[in-house]
Amino acid sequence: MYQQITPPPKKEYVDSSILIYVAFCTAFFPRILNAVGAPSAINFLHFAVVPLVLAIILTTAKPRMRDQIAVSRTLFISIVVFSGVFLISALINSAGFINAALDFLMLSEPFLLLLAIVYIPISRSKLSLLKKLFLASCLINLLLAFVQWPLLVKGVLSTKGMGLQDAVQGVFYITGAGNYVSATLSICVGLYFFSTFSKIFPIWVRVSVLAATFWQIILADCKQIVLALGLAWVLLVIIRSQNITQALKYLITLILVSAVFLFCVQNIPDFSAYNAWARPELYGLDGEATHAKIAGIRIILSFHKSFLNLLFGLGPGHTIGRLGGWLLKDYWDLLGPLGATTHPASQAVWDAANSDWLNQSGGSTIFSPFFTWAGIWGDLGFVGLGVYLYLAFVVWHCFCSDDLPRFWLLSILIIGLIFTQMEEPGYMLSMAFLIGVRWQEKRMAAQNNFNSRTRGMVLLTSQTSG
Numbered sequence: 001m002y003q004q005i006t007p008p009p010k011k012e013y014v015d016s017s018i019l020i021y022v023a024f025c026t027a028f029f030p031r032i033l034n035a036v037g038a039p040s041a042i043n044f045l046h047f048a049v050v051p052l053v054l055a056i057i058l059t060t061a062k063p064r065m066r067d068q069i070a071v072s073r074t075l076f077i078s079i080v081v082f083s084g085v086f087l088i089s090a091l092i093n094s095a096g097f098i099n100a101a102l103d104f105l106m107l108s109e110p111f112l113l114l115l116a117i118v119y120i121p122i123s124r125s126k127l128s129l130l131k132k133l134f135l136a137s138c139l140i141n142l143l144l145a146f147v148q149w150p151l152l153v154k155g156v157l158s159t160k161g162m163g164l165q166d167a168v169q170g171v172f173y174i175t176g177a178g179n180y181v182s183a184t185l186s187i188c189v190g191l192y193f194f195s196t197f198s199k200i201f202p203i204w205v206r207v208s209v210l211a212a213t214f215w216q217i218i219l220a221d222c223k224q225i226v227l228a229l230g231l232a233w234v235l236l237v238i239i240r241s242q243n244i245t246q247a248l249k250y251l252i253t254l255i256l257v258s259a260v261f262l263f264c265v266q267n268i269p270d271f272s273a274y275n276a277w278a279r280p281e282l283y284g285l286d287g288e289a290t291h292a293k294i295a296g297i298r299i300i301l302s303f304h305k306s307f308l309n310l311l312f313g314l315g316p317g318h319t320i321g322r323l324g325g326w327l328l329k330d331y332w333d334l335l336g337p338l339g340a341t342t343h344p345a346s347q348a349v350w351d352a353a354n355s356d357w358l359n360q361s362g363g364s365t366i367f368s369p370f371f372t373w374a375g376i377w378g379d380l381g382f383v384g385l386g387v388y389l390y391l392a393f394v395v396w397h398c399f400c401s402d403d404l405p406r407f408w409l410l411s412i413l414i415i416g417l418i419f420t421q422m423e424e425p426g427y428m429l430s431m432a433f434l435i436g437v438r439w440q441e442k443r444m445a446a447q448n449n450f451n452s453r454t455r456g457m458v459l460l461t462s463q464t465s466g
């Protein structure tokens with residue numbers, strides 16, 4: 001399984017690892033750069049850089065391991081099939097080519113970056129460098145969030161019409177849901193730091209960092225993220241139920257954390273906002289929250305004209321994903337001249353959302369009809385939704401080699417039911433970076449174990465022969 005095929009030149013993977021970090025930075029830092037004066041076009045830079053970096057790596061890198069080549073091929077073929085769905089949907093619905101290109105890149109970029117990371121033959125030192133650069137970037141995000149809070153309170157920083165807590169956004173300052181993106185990333189990286197660096201940092205350092213990431217969630221009022229992470233943990237317990245010891249450990253952790261959290265909600269003012277969900281009359285099949293959440297799906301169905309719309313949707317960027325819901329409107333001066341197209345379904349859903357008190361100013365995004373899974377289905381139909389789910393399965397089966405990346409992936413999938421955070425490049429490329437680095441760590445450890453066993457068998461054989 002770990003048989004070497006062709007050892008690569010040393011310079012090759014050095015350059016590739018740096019290129020991957022540069023590609024990540026083009027999606028991670030442009031918001032804060034835009035906030036301090038960079039042109040808004042910088043927000044689109046990653047759409048060109050990430051595919052270019054992947055093309056360079058695929059044409060120059062020479063992976064050494066058969067398993068590395070096999071999983072890369074599987075992911076690459078799945079991405080190609082996914083691109084075909086966008087072209088078919090665009091042709092059927094007369095969507096602009098720029099719609100198809102942007103929507104494809106927005107949804108597939110994480111897979112492109114993941115493919116680049118797992119394809120390169122990387123040394124232990126270069127992998128360590130990548131991790132340090134990535135963690136340093138995420139630390140900047142965390143520290144900026146804590147710096148922004150007092151500056152926002154004193155009026156030094158503008159909230160741009162948002163609430164104070166909503167404007168605590170770290171490197172994603174200032175965007176519509178930057179607080180959710182920043183806080184989710186911080187907690188996921190905090191868990192990675194806590195679990196991975198036990199031999200380097202003492203327990204009090206790792207606990208302090210993890211606690212700081214939890215506090216960012218409270219500071220930025222990211223209630224939905226708490227819900228998503230909690231549900232992901234519950235699913236992980238269920239999935240790991242065959243391993244009784246591991247499942248019990250996770251279950252006990254869940255119970256303890258839930259008990260502490262409920263105590264805080266009932267007794268600490270900073271947690272009182274979580275009581276806003278304690279309204280059972282809103283839920284249920286006929287509840288107002290349910291009607292508000294699925295309003296977009298009902299409206300999209302009303303615009304279907306044929307069976308092809310069920311299969312391939314209303315066209316890329318034509319419904320309630322991030323492109324159709326926000327980007328086309330916000331950047332029409334840039335995208336309109338390039339042939340971008342819109343669809344009345346998007347505005348119809350906006351009209352419905354704006355007329356619903358649950359989604360008006362100050363409402364919770366958990367009731368929003370704009371969320372990624374509905375956007376994928378609305379734009380690309382059941383075929384596109386099925387291919388995307390298969391891509392997620394490939395990542396789960398091939399790259400989630402232990403429970404931490406499984407938890408990350410489950411949280412991503414659940415977040416996709418809440419809002420359009422699954423289409424935020426800074427967040428999704430960060431999570432792809434984490435999953436890819438974790439896979440490289442596990443692959444490298446497995447390779448070292450294999451080599452050690454091989455050397456042991458060779459030594460034992462030579463001793464026996466002697």
